[in-house]
Amino acid sequence: MENLDLNRLPKHIAIIMDGNGRWAQEQGQDRLFGHYQGVVSVRKVVEAAAEIGIEYLTLYAFSTENWDRPVEEVTGLMTLFVETIAKEVPDLNKNNIQLQFIGDLSQLPAEARKALEESTAQTAANTGLKLIIALSYSSRWEIVNAAQILANRVQEGHLIPEAINEQVFAEALTTKGIPDPALMIRTSGEHRISNFLLFQLAYAELYFTNTRWPDFRKPHLIDAILDYQSRERRFGKTSAQVVLDEENK
Ligand code: IPE
Ligand code: IPE
Ligand code: MG
Numbered sequence: 036m037e038n039l040d041l042n043r044l045p046k047h048i049a050i051i052m053d054g055n056g057r058w059a060q061e062q063g064q065d066r067l068f069g070h071y072q073g074v075v076s077v078r079k080v081v082e083a084a085a086e087i088g089i090e091y092l093t094l095y096a097f098s099t100e101n102w103d104r105p106v107e108e109v110t111g112l113m114t115l116f117v118e119t120i121a122k123e124v125p126d127l128n129k130n131n132i133q134l135q136f137i138g139d140l141s142q143l144p145a146e147a148r149k150a151l152e153e154s155t156a157q158t159a160a161n162t163g164l165k166l167i168i169a170l171s172y173s174s175r176w177e178i179v180n181a182a183q184i185l186a187n188r189v190q191e192g193h194l195i196p197e198a199i200n201e202q203v204f205a206e207a208l209t210t211k212g213i214p215d216p217a218l219m220i221r222t223s224g225e226h227r228i229s230n231f232l233l234f235q236l237a238y239a240e241l242y243f244t245n246t247r248w249p250d251f252r253k254p255h256l257i258d259a260i261l262d263y264q265s266r267e268r269r270f271g272k273t274s275a276q277v278v279l280d281e282e283n284k
Contacts, residue, residue: 036257039087043264045217047091048084048256049239051231052076054223054247067111072249074119078126083253085130085164087260091213092166095231099139099173113143116170117150124157131163137209138172139180167213174233181207210235218263220256222248240266 052073059069077094084092097112127134136151143151151170184207188194194203205211216232219239226243228236242259244251269277 036087038261039257040264041088044088045260045263046089047093047214047216048089049093049095049216049219049232049236050080051095051219051221051229052248053221053225055249057223058247058249066108069249070112070115074115076248076251078123079252080256081132081164081166082130083256085132087256089164092164093169093216093232094167095169095172097138097170097172098230099171099176100230102142102171113147117147120150120154124154127154127158127166128161131161132158133161133163133165134158135165135167136170137167138170139176140171142171165213167210169231172209173230175230177209178234205234208234215239218242218259220244220259222246222251238268238270240268
């Protein structure tokens with residue numbers, strides 16, 4: 036932790052929490068056992084992010100494609116979400132963490148949707164870490180949804196097509212008002228994005244680790260941030276320009 040440069044923290048970290056099922060199966064357990072252990076990691080990582088001073092943390096908890104998993108796993112996960120979300124609200128409030136959900140929430144069972152709405156309302160006044168949970172989320176769904184929102188606005192005469200720029204488009208996404216992730220972490224060895232924040236990750240630094248999500252803890256998060264801090268973010272410019280920009284800051 037001492038090695039972190041607190042002036043160069045990624046403002047927004049996004050995590051694809053992968054490997055719960057494999058972690059469980061490797062020890063002869065049911066996949067759902069891995070999801071329950073994954074919640075322990077969520078708790079630890081959220082706490083660590085708040086402590087380090089990260090402003091936004093987005094966690095990919097359930098994708099649109101995950102609805103196609105065996106029904107027992109989907110039902111088990113929904114139960115786990117409802118139980119966990121309600122139980123965590125007091126701790127979130129104690130740590131001043133504001134909770135928000137992104138995704139196609141209309142697909143969720145009514146009970147789960149109610150738990151999300153309640154926990155969002157109960158933490159809305161918190162001013163510390165913004166914790167964003169992607170649930171029933173996929174980036175293509177989100178982008179298509181944004182296109183529909185904008186098309187409706189044009190049809191209703193509130194928007195002209197020429198006024199649609201990157202900023203207007205970004206504001207029609209579910210991540211409206213949230214800065215793009217600076218660092219994206221994926222656990223458990225897979226090197227892919229799996230339909231996560233395709234628009235928003237345009238210039239994110241990507242970090243992949245073989246550590247399975249249930250084993251991921253604060254030291255792993257710090258390793259990822261240290262790796263991020265060792266990189267030069269050029270945004271299309273040359274290295275010499277970046278160095279000059281830094282000097283003129
Ligand atoms: C990530 O772990 C959690 C969810 C997608 C809900 P997985 O369930 O994908 O675990 P693996 O990748 O099969 O090991
Ligand atoms: C991505 O993990 C979704 C979440 C972590 C919620 P998956 O395990 O579903 O992704 P793929 O199928 O390996 O690409
Ligand atoms: Mg997986």
